[in-house]
Amino acid sequence: MEELQRENSSEFTTFIFLQLVDSLELQVLLFCAFLLVYIFTLTGNYLIIVITVTNTSLHTPMYFFLRILSILDIVYSSVTTPKILLNLLMEDRSISYIGCAAQMYFLIFLGSTECILLAVMAYDRYMAICNPLKYTVHMNQRVCQSFSLLSVVIGNLVSLVQTIWVFNLPLCGSNKIDYFFCDILPFLKLSCADTSMFEIQLLTATVLVIVTPFILILISYILIISSILLMTSDVGKWKTFSTCSSHIVVVILYYGVSSFIYTKPKYIFSEGTSKVISLIYTTVTPMLNPAIYSIRNKEVQGALKKKIEEWKIFLHGD
Known part of the structure; x- marks a missing residue:
């Protein structure tokens, strides 16, 4: 059986993405929409990085992690969106074997x-809400950097194992990928x-x-909510909870969509619906994160207004 698979397997040097839509008008419309989303993603996340770096009042662990999140979103969006834009404009929608592996890895x-x-x-x-007296000790700069490094190391190991395993599978038949980018699930369909x-x-x-991680997040927020409910002041409860609200919205958005893509049973939604949700996940979600933190966070709003005023003064020379 293994020998038969080797005989039928193909050594592909390139892969071809299938066309998103047949209509030229729809292709132009989608190109404009994805281009705007990409521009907003880069601009919004770049502003978050600049604001949290240049404003000393935002040099706290929460905004340090937010800055890392924005960097991840910029790179994440850049891995897929430019190629999607090119595929909408050009007849050649191919990607090299190495390019496909790199895209999947990242x-x-x-x-x-x-x-x-x-x-x-x-x-x-x-830590900030339930252990405020120990917060500066337990969440110092070294701890924050260690947590960030740990996230990167685990993400890298998981990605290496997944990508190497997938690209060692024997491939048969067509080299056409019925998807927008090189992801695990559509790639598996090419394997014999x-x-x-x-x-x-x-x-x-x-x-x-x-x-x-989602279970750990749930445990953290159960403890946070329990601590908030013990507060006597309604104003204090709301003010404390508001420091978490942006993070909660991002978690619901991110984990909700990713869980749907990678853990749902195949029969729940059609393949077309799954592809649309994957497209939103990789292009729209990175754009929403800075918007969520900007809209729901008064500190970020204040820092943004201050930065805009500084730029106005710089441009007008007043």
């Missing part, structure tokens, strides 16, 4: 790192091997980088 690496980082941010909120063992390994990785 998608898994950045996504896994972000999942773990969101759990670290929940722990930061837990029994992928059951890999699917078990994929489930294990999903538990490690999605389910486990």
Whole structure:
């Protein structure tokens, strides 16, 4: 059986993405929409980075992690969106074997790192609210850097294992990928091997980088809410909870979509619906994170207004 698979397997040097839509008008419309989303993603996340670096009042663990999150979102969006834009404009929608492997590696690496980082941010909120007297000791600069490095290392290891395993599977038949980018699930359809063992390994990785961090986030917020409910002042309760609200919205958005893509049973939604949700996950979600933190965070709003005023003075020379 293994010899038959080797005989039928193909050594592909390139892969071809199938066309998103047949209509030229829709292609132009999608190109404009994705281009705007990409510009807003880069601009919004860049502003978050600049504001949290230049404003000394935002040199706290929460904004340190937010800055890392923005960097991840910029790179994550840049891994897929430019190629999607090119595929909408050009007839040649091919990607090299190495390019496909690199795209898959960075998608898994950045996504896994972000999942773990969101759990670290929940722990930061837990320490700030439930253990305020020990907060500066337990969340000092060295600890924050160590948490960030740990997120990157785990994300890198998970991504390396997944990518190497996938690209060692024998491929058969067509080299056409019915998707927008090189992701695990559509790539598995090109394999002529029994992928059951890999699917078990994929489930294990999903538990490690999605389910486990999410459980830790839930535990953190159960403890946070319990601590908030013990407060006597309603104003104090709301003010304390508001420091977590942006993070909660991002967690719901990020984990909700990622869990749907990688853990849902295949029969729940059509393949077309799943592709649309994956497209939103990789292009729109990175744009929403800075917007959520800007809209719901008065400190970020104040720092942004201050920075805009500084730029106005600089441009007008007043």
